[in-house]
Amino acid sequence: MDLHIRRPDITVPVRVDPRGLTGPTPGQARGPRWRRTGGAGTGMFVPSHVCGDAEPQRIVEAVASAPEGSAATGWAALHWQGARWFPGRTARGEPLPVPLAIGDRAHLVRRTGVQLWRDWLFDGDIIDVDGLPVTRPERSICAAALRARSLEDTVRIICMAMANDLADLMEIGAYAARIRGRPHTRRLNAAIDLSDENVWSPQEVTMLMRWRRQRDGVRLLCNRPIFDLQGNHLLTPDLFDPAAGVIGQYDGIVHTELRVRRRDLEAEELCRDLGLEVVSMVSRDLRDLGSFDHRLEAAYRRSARRPRSTGWTLEQPHWWTDTSTVALRRSLDDESRRIWLRRLAS
Incomplete structure (x- = not known):
C-alpha cells in the first residue's frame, strides 16, 4: 500500500x-x-x-x-x-x-x-x-472490545477511549447496534451500559466495577467535583456515592511521593470535616481485591454512623466549567482544554 x-x-x-x-x-x-x-x-x-x-x-x-x-x-x-x-x-x-x-x-x-x-x-x-x-473510532473501539477477555476489560476499553474524546457513549452504542448478533455483542452492550464518559484511568474502572459488584444498584459518580456552600472547589474524588457519603480514591505508585502523599492526607482530613468517608484502593489490591472489599464495607459502616453533613454540594458554581462528558470536552477551545483538562493530560 x-x-x-x-x-x-x-x-x-x-x-x-x-x-x-x-x-x-x-x-x-x-x-x-x-x-x-x-x-x-x-x-x-x-x-x-x-x-x-x-x-x-x-x-x-x-x-x-x-x-x-x-x-x-x-x-x-x-x-x-x-x-x-x-x-x-x-x-x-x-x-x-x-x-x-x-x-x-x-x-x-x-x-x-x-x-x-x-x-x-x-x-x-x-x-x-x-x-x-x-478505522474510525467507534469501529476501532467495538472491534477491540469484542476481543476483550472479560466484561471489566470491555468496560475499560470503552472508558479509556472516551477519556480521549474519540467517541461518546451514544456513538459507540449506535455502532454496536449495527453489529448486533455478532459474537460477544451482548457483553459489548452490557459494557456500554456500565461505562462512564468521565473515568480518568484504567485503575478507576477496576474500582468502579468492584464497588458496583459489592454494592449492587449504588449510584456512583466518576470524578465529580465537590464544592462548599460558597462555591469554592474542595476536591474531585475518583468515585463518589453521594447518598452514603463515601468517597473512593485510587492511590497508585505516584501517591507514595511526599508531595502527593501530603496532598492526599489533607484531602482525607477535609473529607472528615465534611462528614465524608474515604476508601482507597492501592496497586497491591489489584492482586487481591478482597482487602478493598473489607475497607469498602468498613467505610459504609462508619458512614452510616455519621450525622449527615450539609457543608458540601455538587451544584457547580457559575465560574466552573463542566467537563464530565465527551461532548462538553469537545466543545472546549485549546486554552480551555489546557486549563480544565490538566489532570486528564497528566
Missing part, C-alpha cells in the same frame, strides 16, 4: 526499484543498509538505521505491507489518533501485534508483529488520519 504520511519522524516503507530511484535496488535490498518490513513476501523496506520499535513506526510498517482497502484498527488506530491509554504494549512492556482490519474477504498469511482481523468493514469505516488509513 502506498502511504503519504503527514507526520514527522516516520519513515514510510518502499518497494524495491530496479533503478534505485524510489527504493532500493534488488542488490541493495539484500545488503545491510536496508531492513525488510512486514515479513517475507511483502517486498517493503526501510533503511536499516530506522528503528521499528516505536509504536507509530510499527503501525505504519504494518499498514504499508497490507493490501489496499485495509486499515489499522483496535489499539493501533486509537493510538494513532492520540489515545494515551492504548500504548500498544503489555504491562511488562512487550509490544502488542498491530491489528489490521482487512475485511472478511481478504486472505493473507500470518505476519510477525501483525494481527489480521478478518471482520466486517462498512462503508465509511476507514478514514484517513495524517495519511494513514485507520
Whole structure:
C-alpha cells in the first residue's frame, strides 16, 4: 500500500526499484543498509538505521505491507489518533501485534508483529488520519472490545477511549447496534451500559466495577467535583456515592511521593470535616481485591454512623466549567482544554 504520511519522524516503507530511484535496488535490498518490513513476501523496506520499535513506526510498517482497502484498527488506530491509554504494549512492556482490519474477504498469511482481523468493514469505516488509513473510532473501539477477555476489560476499553474524546457513549452504542448478533455483542452492550464518559484511568474502572459488584444498584459518580456552600472547589474524588457519603480514591505508585502523599492526607482530613468517608484502593489490591472489599464495607459502616453533613454540594458554581462528558470536552477551545483538562493530560 502506498502511504503519504503527514507526520514527522516516520519513515514510510518502499518497494524495491530496479533503478534505485524510489527504493532500493534488488542488490541493495539484500545488503545491510536496508531492513525488510512486514515479513517475507511483502517486498517493503526501510533503511536499516530506522528503528521499528516505536509504536507509530510499527503501525505504519504494518499498514504499508497490507493490501489496499485495509486499515489499522483496535489499539493501533486509537493510538494513532492520540489515545494515551492504548500504548500498544503489555504491562511488562512487550509490544502488542498491530491489528489490521482487512475485511472478511481478504486472505493473507500470518505476519510477525501483525494481527489480521478478518471482520466486517462498512462503508465509511476507514478514514484517513495524517495519511494513514485507520478505522474510525467507534469501529476501532467495538472491534477491540469484542476481543476483550472479560466484561471489566470491555468496560475499560470503552472508558479509556472516551477519556480521549474519540467517541461518546451514544456513538459507540449506535455502532454496536449495527453489529448486533455478532459474537460477544451482548457483553459489548452490557459494557456500554456500565461505562462512564468521565473515568480518568484504567485503575478507576477496576474500582468502579468492584464497588458496583459489592454494592449492587449504588449510584456512583466518576470524578465529580465537590464544592462548599460558597462555591469554592474542595476536591474531585475518583468515585463518589453521594447518598452514603463515601468517597473512593485510587492511590497508585505516584501517591507514595511526599508531595502527593501530603496532598492526599489533607484531602482525607477535609473529607472528615465534611462528614465524608474515604476508601482507597492501592496497586497491591489489584492482586487481591478482597482487602478493598473489607475497607469498602468498613467505610459504609462508619458512614452510616455519621450525622449527615450539609457543608458540601455538587451544584457547580457559575465560574466552573463542566467537563464530565465527551461532548462538553469537545466543545472546549485549546486554552480551555489546557486549563480544565490538566489532570486528564497528566
